Amino acid sequence: MLSSKIQVSVKYCGSCNPLIDLAKLGNALKEALSQDNDLTLVPPESARIDIMLILCGCPRACGNKEEIRARAARSIVVAGETVDLVPTPEKDISAAIMKKLKSG
Amino acid sequence: MIMGMIRGDEYRERLQRVKPEIYYLGEKIESVATHPAFLPHVNAVALTYDMAWAPEFEELLTTKSHLTGEKINIFTHIHHSTADLVQKVKALRALGQQTGSCFARCVGHDALNAIYSVTYDMDQKNGTEYHQRFLNFLKEVQAKDLFISGAMTDPKGDRSLSPSEQADPDQYLHVVEKRRDGIVVRGAKAHITGAVNALGHLVMPTTSMKEADADFAVCFYVPVDAPGLIHIFGRQTNDERKCGCLIDQGNVEYGIVGGEALVVFDDVFVPWEHVFMCGEYDFVFELVERFATAHRQNYGGCKVGLSDALIGATYALAEVQGTAKASHIRDKLVEMVHLAETLYCCSLACSCQGYALPAGNFMADPLLANVTKLNVTRHIYEIARLAQDIAGGILATLPSEIDWQDSRVGKYVDKYLKGVASVPAETRMRLLRLIEGMTCGTALVESMHGAGSPQAQKIMIMRRANWEHKKRLAQKLAKIRERPK
Numbered sequence: 088m089l090s091s092k093i094q095v096s097v098k099y100c101g102s103c104n105p106l107i108d109l110a111k112l113g114n115a116l117k118e119a120l121s122q123d124n125d126l127t128l129v130p131p132e133s134a135r136i137d138i139m140l141i142l143c144g145c146p147r148a149c150g151n152k153e154e155i156r157a158r159a160a161r162s163i164v165v166a167g168e169t170v171d172l173v174p175t176p177e178k179d180i181s182a183a184i185m186k187k188l189k190s191g
Numbered sequence: 192m193i194m195g196m197i198r199g200d201e202y203r204e205r206l207q208r209v210k211p212e213i214y215y216l217g218e219k220i221e222s223v224a225t226h227p228a229f230l231p232h233v234n235a236v237a238l239t240y241d242m243a244w245a246p247e248f249e250e251l252l253t254t255k256s257h258l259t260g261e262k263i264n265i266f267t268h269i270h271h272s273t274a275d276l277v278q279k280v281k282a283l284r285a286l287g288q289q290t291g292s293c294f295a296r297c298v299g300h301d302a303l304n305a306i307y308s309v310t311y312d313m314d315q316k317n318g319t320e321y322h323q324r325f326l327n328f329l330k331e332v333q334a335k336d337l338f339i340s341g342a343m344t345d346p347k348g349d350r351s352l353s354p355s356e357q358a359d360p361d362q363y364l365h366v367v368e369k370r371r372d373g374i375v376v377r378g379a380k381a382h383i384t385g386a387v388n389a390l391g392h393l394v395m396p397t398t399s400m401k402e403a404d405a406d407f408a409v410c411f412y413v414p415v416d417a418p419g420l421i422h423i424f425g426r427q428t429n430d431e432r433k434c435g436c437l438i439d440q441g442n443v444e445y446g447i448v449g450g451e452a453l454v455v456f457d458d459v460f461v462p463w464e465h466v467f468m469c470g471e472y473d474f475v476f477e478l479v480e481r482f483a484t485a486h487r488q489n490y491g492g493c494k495v496g497l498s499d500a501l502i503g504a505t506y507a508l509a510e511v512q513g514t515a516k517a518s519h520i521r522d523k524l525v526e527m528v529h530l531a532e533t534l535y536c537c538s539l540a541c542s543c544q545g546y547a548l549p550a551g552n553f554m555a556d557p558l559l560a561n562v563t564k565l566n567v568t569r570h571i572y573e574i575a576r577l578a579q580d581i582a583g584g585i586l587a588t589l590p591s592e593i594d595w596q597d598s599r600v601g602k603y604v605d606k607y608l609k610g611v612a613s614v615p616a617e618t619r620m621r622l623l624r625l626i627e628g629m630t631c632g633t634a635l636v637e638s639m640h641g642a643g644s645p646q647a648q649k650i651m652i653m654r655r656a657n658w659e660h661k662k663r664l665a666q667k668l669a670k671i672r673e674r675p676k
């Protein structure tokens with residue numbers, strides 16, 4: 088049976104010189120998603136991804152590629168201390184993403 | 192399991208299965224995978240496999256094979272765009288940050304890329320079949336995610352003489368017999384990174400050659416345990432600390448360089464299927480230049496990753512010693528970053544300016560790649576000098592961890608090695624040892640001579656500088672008319 092939850096996946100840029108702690112952010116999101124009733128985390132190779140979280144360590148945003156965005160109907164891009172280009176302090180990024188995910 | 196990608200543990204198991212002939216400090220080594228002298232190098236290579244599986248690093252450390260479309264580790268890839276070249280530099284930086292040392296896989300990778308294009312060019316001119324042979328080999332390397340060394344440098348004997356002019360012809364590796372089923376080679380390769388913990392060696396000639404040197408124009412692959420192959424592992428600064436020490440090692444898990452060895456070829460047989468050049472002396476310069484370009488491109492990636500860790504250690508040490516807020520210390524830390532990022536700029540620039548070769552694969556811009564490496568021979572030394580300046584004389588006089596743990600004098604070491612009151616002496620000792628390992632002795636020489644001595648880069652810059660164009664620009668500006676010759 089298909090999951091009725093919104094399927095979220097995470098893709099990293101590659102982390103060559105990150106300005107934010109991407110592993111910590113990824114873990115915080117994993118934790119938050121595991122406790123959410125409407126959202127669920129799926130691998131980046133999944134056939135169905137509703138929202139792709141692209142986590143990049145700096146504004147160059149190497150992970151923000153067409154082929155990665157194309158895997159989902161919607162994507163959210165973290166690039167250093169920004170979420171979808173909106174300046175966001177590192178400590179608030181996880182909460183900002185969760186808010187966006189919940190807002191549909 | 193993905194074909195083309197193994198994990199660190201599988202690499203360690205493979206090492207247990209091969210039986211290369213290795214000597215170190217008068218001992219014949221039975222197990223490279225577990226011996227403390229080699230473990231740091233094995234750990235660094237294992238990380239090149241494991242990081243490729245880590246979601247945070249996957250995007251840099253994996254790619255798609257142009258031969259099979261399969262996902263592969265970046266170190267078996269043939270570059271097919273400037274984006275591929277940029278990705279390599281970023282991957283090297285990320286790996287350098289995590290290991291704080293050489294991780295050895297780039298040399299064989301660069302050899303794969305150089306040989307890929309030169310075998311194609313040789314076949315186009317001579318109607319030989321080297322390229323298809325090489326493609327078969329490459330497919331195997333990609334499928335097995337094989338760690339191979341890149342063995343170019345010959346011992347070279349009298350440097351003023353060509354290979355065929357040497358008093359002892361073995362100073363350059365050469366073919367001594369051609370058989371129906373393959374060739375027999377004799378000689379040696381010096382300073383080979385990862386030679387003892389690789390699964391095989393990709394061997395290339397080291398210098399441009401004339402017709403008389405045809406026997407020395409030889410390129411091939413040989414497994415690390417081929418009969419007649421002998422590895423003599425090099426000593427490194429403070430290598431005895433690898434046995435029984437922890438703090439005094441500095442970089443506790445990884446090495447200071449890549450783990451280099453003198454590899455002796457005492458009449459080693461190579462089947463034709465693994466021979467990729469045999470006598471084509473007129474293609475040796477091309478091979479050397481393409482390998483050198485790929486390898487010199489790297490140094491503003493890996494060495495910048497190492498510098499990130501070194502700058503971090505120096506900054507943390509300044510905090511521990513209560514100097515971090517002093518303006519001259521800040522200025523020196525900023526200078527270290529400036530120098531490191533300058534090198535990164537160089538590597539990125541030569542990658543962005545890369546171009547396609549006749550075989551379709553991409554090479555970094557040779558002029559800019561040589562500029563990159565020449566800067567590395569200077570900036571890494573200056574970064575190390577600044578780190579040593581900030582660290583203080585204790586870098587050279589720090590008591591050992593054994594005395595720190597001693598029941599009689601340990602309390603004095605603890606008391607007098609303290610910096611700011613809130614941080615234990617142990618933290619300061621660990622940072623100092625890390626900086627010592629990264630800036631004293633063997634580690635620095637790699638930045639000078641690895642991928643070629645400074646003069647080798649100057650020669651390439653001389654060849655590629657486009658002198659006549661520069662002269663014409665000046666003539667135009669100064670309105671100097673060229674006189675007919």
Ligand SMILES: Cc1cc2nc3c(=O)[nH]c(=O)nc-3n(C[C@H](O)[C@H](O)[C@H](O)COP(=O)(O)OP(=O)(O)OC[C@H]3O[C@@H](n4cnc5c(N)ncnc54)[C@H](O)[C@@H]3O)c2cc1C
Nearest residue numbers: 298341342343344350382383384637640641642643644646
């Ligand atoms: C840590 C480390 C790792 C390395 N890893 C590898 C590896 O994996 N694979 C590999 O193939 N090589 C490797 N090398 C070898 C490296 O490429 C060589 O050290 C480099 O090319 C210089 O050669 P050399 O050491 O023989 O020094 P030399 O060539 O003896 O150079 C010493 C000096 O003599 C000068 N000189 C040399 N020849 C002449 C001449 N004919 N006329 C005038 N001056 C001359 C040089 O410019 C230099 O100033 C490694 C080296 C180091 C230090």
